Structures are given as structure tokens and as C-alpha cells.
């Protein structure tokens with residue numbers, strides 16, 4: 001990688017000196033890593049899991065609670081922006097002490113909107129929106145990004161707009177505007193910018209069309225954002241399956257697929273709800289590259 005970069009810089013210097021046109025370079029696995037993709041980690045809410053037992057149908061977490069973060073990501077590529085997940089509704093920001101909703105205590109100390117604003121990003125200018133899946137803590141602001149092209153697996157799109165989902169008066173209104181958004185549906189995986197740097201990968205089981213995001217960053221290398229394939233580091237070690245997953249066997253197959261990819265690419269894995277993983281990331285205006 002370093003040699004390729006050095007060679008490119010020398011080539012660039014030579015071109016500047018001679019005012020000559022650079023020869024076409026053959027695409028190489030390294031070439032894609034030279035695209036300057038930036039990952040901004042945004043805090044889109046805090047979640048106290050008041051009954052962690054829900055996160056393993058086998059009872060591994062009985063009697064425990066857990067503090068989680070709800071993270072969102074702005075991926076900036078030379079060809080456009082992708083917003084990955086939208087967190088809890090920004091409207092919760094008005095409730096200073098947050099709100100308890102069933103087994104969760106939810107709060108939004110800082111809105112997604114204000115964080116994008118601080119980066120100078122207008123929601124209407126974000127080219128692409130994708131969510132790892134359709135749960136309330138990932139689609140909380142999705143409707144505000146309906147001007148973007150919505151990238152979604154076919155199975156999750158069906159799940160989002162099924163009859164039962166429409167009856168969910170708390171969650172459906174948060175994303176219902178996406179029904180008329182420009183939409184690209186896919187099966188398997190989707191290469192967002194066509195150069196292998198940003199790829200959405202279907203990993204079903206938590207929901208029928210759950211997805212994870214794979215990034216190829218120039219300095220960091222491969223990064224995998226888990227969505228809710230795992231909620232805890234312990235879940236990755238123990239392969240625990242939440243009681244509310246739609247398909248347990250499918251979840252295990254998705255874990256196998258994900259771990260094979262993580263190993264083959266020596267990926268930096270970010271568990272999106274992990275306070276520890278989130279705390280270790282640079283915060284805006286800084287970014288991972």
C-alpha cells in the first residue's frame with residue numbers, strides 16, 4: 001500500500017513537472033483504498049437496556065442491565081454522502097431526562113440534525129440514506145432524509161412497509177416518508193459508489209433484511225459496522241440471539257458470513273451500540289479515514 005501510494009505521488013509530481021497526461025492505471029485492489037472516504041461517527045441517542053435478558057433467548061444475560069449508545073454514521077465519498085442509520089428521534093431531545101419506553105430508557109442529548117449542521121451538511125443534500133434495519137432506534141429520523149436515495153434490501157423494504165409495521169403508531173411515522181423516496185432495492189449486497197469502498201451487505205436474522213456496512217478506508221483499512229447483528233462484545237463471543245430476532249438460524253448464518261469477512265479482510269469491527277467502540281472513534285469534526 002505504501003509503495004503504491006509513493007509511486008502515485010511520484011507519478012503526480014512527474015506529471016506536474018512535465019504537464020503531461022498521466023497514463024491510465026490498471027485497477028488494483030489497492031487503488032480503491034486511495035479514494036478518500038471519511039467516516040464521521042455521530043451520537044444519535046443513549047439507550048439504557050433495563051432488561052438485558054431480552055438480548056439472549058438462551059438466558060445468558062438474565063438479571064442484567066446495560067448502557068448502550070445509539071450511533072449513526074455519515075460516510076463522505078468524493079462522489080457523495082451516505083447517512084448510515086438515523087438513531088432515536090431528534091424530538092426526544094426536548095425531554096431533558098429522556099423517556100422510559102418498556103425495557104428501555106431513551107434520551108437524545110444531541111440531535112442528529114445539529115451534528116450534521118455543525119459539519120455544514122444540509123439533509124436535502126445527502127445523496128444516499130440507508131439503515132441497518134427497521135427498528136425504532138435506527139429509523140428515528142429516517143423520514144427527514146426522504147430527499148436522499150433510499151438504499152435498502154428488498155426483504156427489509158417489504159418488512160418496513162408490511163401491514164403490521166403500518167399499525168405501529170410510534171415507529172411508522174418516523175420513516176413513512178421513505179415510501180415515496182427515490183429507492184434502490186437490492187439482494188445480497190450493494191456497492192454504493194461502484195468502486196468497492198462502501199458496500200451494504202445483507203445479514204438477515206435480526207430482521208428479515210438486516211444489513212451491515214463495509215468500508216475500505218485509506219488509512220484504517222476495512223471497517224465493518226455491525227448494525228444490530230451484535231449489540232454487545234459478549235454477544236459476538238457467545239453468539240447470543242435476542243428473543244425478538246425474526247429468525248435465529250438465519251442470524252447464526254449471518255454471524256458466520258460476517259466473521260468470515262471480518263477475518264479475511266482483517267477488519268476493524270465496530271459494534272454500533274457499544275459505548276466502548278463508539279468512545280474509541282474520532283468525533284466530528286474529526287473522522288476515521
Ligand SMILES: [Zn+2]
Nearest residue numbers: 135137138228
Ligand atoms: Zn439497535
